Amino acid sequence: MLATVVVQLRFHPILKTGEHYADFQERLRPRFPGYEALETQMFEMSFGPQPSPAGVVRSERVHRFLAVDEPTIAALNTTSVSIEYAAHKERATIIEDFALVLDALRAYGPVPIRLGLRYVNIIEQHRLVVHSSDEIPWSELLTPAFATVPAGLATIDSSTNYLAEVTAPRDPGKMTVKYGFLVARGAKNQHFRLDTDRFVEGPVEIDAVPALLERFSDDIFQVFMMAAGPKLIEWMEAVP
Amino acid sequence: MSLDAAFVTYLSEATMGPSRFTRSPQIRTIIVASIATSETPLPEELSPVREIPTQGPVVRRDIASSTKAVVNQLRSAGLLQVREEAEVMVSKLMADNLPKATMSRPLKPRTK
Numbered sequence: 018m019l020a021t022v023v024v025q026l027r028f029h030p031i032l033k034t035g036e037h038y039a040d041f042q043e044r045l046r047p048r049f050p051g052y053e054a055l056e057t058q059m060f061e062m063s064f065g066p067q068p069s070p071a072g073v074v075r076s077e078r079v080h081r082f083l084a085v086d087e088p089t090i091a092a093l094n095t096t097s098v099s100i101e102y103a104a105h106k107e108r109a110t111i112i113e114d115f116a117l118v119l120d121a122l123r124a125y126g127p128v129p130i131r132l133g134l135r136y137v138n139i140i141e142q143h144r145l146v147v148h149s150s151d152e153i154p155w156s157e158l159l160t161p162a163f164a165t166v167p168a169g170l171a172t173i174d175s176s177t178n179y180l181a182e183v184t185a186p187r188d189p190g191k192m193t194v195k196y197g198f199l200v201a202r203g204a205k206n207q208h209f210r211l212d213t214d215r216f217v218e219g220p221v222e223i224d225a226v227p228a229l230l231e232r233f234s235d236d237i238f239q240v241f242m243m244a245a246g247p248k249l250i251e252w253m254e255a256v257p
Numbered sequence: 258m259s260l261d262a263a264f265v266t267y268l269s270e271a272t273m274g275p276s277r278f279t280r281s282p283q284i285r286t287i288i289v290a291s292i293a294t295s296e297t298p299l300p301e302e303l304s305p306v307r308e309i310p311t312q313g314p315v316v317r318r319d320i321a322s323s324t325k326a327v328v329n330q331l332r333s334a335g336l337l338q339v340r341e342e343a344e345v346m347v348s349k350l351m352a353d354n355l356p357k358a359t360m361s362r363p364l365k366p367r368t369k
Contacts (some may be wrong), residue, residue, distance in 0.1 A: 025297050101300055133297030193296070214297050 020139045022106065024115050024230065025099035026221070028127035032095055037125075038080045041093055044121035048114065049091050051083030091118055098122055108234045112227050119223055132190075132226060133216035134233040138241065140209040145252050155198075157248040159209060163196055164246070173198065175207060187236060189229070190217030194240055211244050213237045 042052060056078055082091040088103035091114070098118055102111065140159075142152050155164050155173060164173060171177050180197035195212040215233040245253075 021300060023297050023299060099298070103300070135297035135299065137299065216297060 018138055018140055018144075019105045020103070020137045021135075022102040022111060022137075023099060023133070023135045024111060025097055025131075025133050025135075026115075026119070026122075026127070026129055026226065027097045027131040027133075028129045030095045031125045031127060033125060038093060040124065041121045042080070042082060045082050045091060045117065048117060049082035049084050049089075051085060053081050053083065055079045055081060089114070093118075093122075098127075108231075111234075112230050115230065116227055119226060123223065127223070129221040129223065131216060131218045132221045132229055133214060134230055134237065135212070135214040135216075136237050136241075137213075138211040140211070140249070141206070142208075143206060145249065153248045153252075155209070157246050159244055159246045159249070163209075163211075163244040178207065180210070187215065190215070192216075192236060192240075196244065211241065213240050 077094055079092050079094045082093075084090070089100065089106070091100045092098070100111070100114055100118060142155065142158065145153055145158060158164075166173060166177065166179055167181050171179075178198050178200060180195060180199060182193065182195045184191055184193040193214040193216075195210065195214075197210060198207045199210050200207050213236075215236050217229065221229070
């Protein structure tokens with residue numbers, strides 16, 4: 018049900034991370050022994066009332082450090098460090114892992130400009146069976162506020178898809194919640210996507226990051242509990 | 258080919274700042290990793306471009322012109338090796354989905 022968790026710290030560019038990533042890897046190696054490099058290209062272009070300038074292309078390498086027996090990846094480039102989880106992890110593990118990454122980063126003197134924590138939940142009706150083999154209706158898996166199309170524009174059925182997005186201030190920072198019924202490419206059935214991005218933009222104290230991630234996790238969990246209907250909670254409690 | 262088309266359309270709709278994507282030289286596809294500066298980036302397989310809510314793209318005239326600008330910029334930067342088939346497909350998608358221009362005729366003054 019939890020598709021991914023991403024935690025990312027962005028900072029003003031540090032060019033020496035690209036040259037000395039081996040030192041960074043050495044700090045992470047006990048937890049993330051695997052390694053791969055990805056060539057990436059940043060394309061910058063702006064639209065708006067001003068005439069559009071020519072696109073700017075920057076190429077760089079992203080260093081990815083892989084955990085061994087779980088789908089978890091830490092990544093470093095000149096402007097950000099992140100960890101992606103593709104399987105559920107306790108909040109304490111996420112914060113501990115990111116603290117490890119930040120400790121390794123500290124040697125480069127990062128000047129942070131954004132911290133974000135994002136959870137994506139994909140709820141598939143056919144996977145959630147509590148007592149019988151019957152599919153549980155969406156109205157019992159989700160609370161009414163999330164199981165209805167905003168503004169009552171349509172009635173939810175198996176062919177009505179939508180994606181609602183709300184960005185609201187949250188002290189400190191903001192929270193973007195995207196939710197709705199969608200069909201993945203190649204899939205037959207709808208799923209419900211609950212995608213919560215909690216972030217703060219601007220200066221961030223490195224020492225404050227663990228406490229901020231705690232608060233962000235609380236906020237994201239609160240949104241999840243606002244969306245979860247009684248049968249979904251029952252199913253979660255039944256899962257060992 | 259469809260990914261190229263989706264990418265180009267989505268880029269012009271959603272990008273508000275620097276976009277980051279990776280390109281694998283082996284398979285010549287573009288992988289969208291992040292589409293806006295105010296977003297914590299997701300792995301490519303969870304990118305919203307994979308879950309377009311509508312059955313097909315609906316292209317407005319203003320984003321159609323932006324899309325053309327994006328393609329031109331990408332090509333002149335040597336970043337996107339747009340294949341001819343992909344280009345034909347994008348053009349066709351746009352032509353099929355653009356709102357049709359309507360002719361408006363001035364009303365004739367009523368005569369008794």
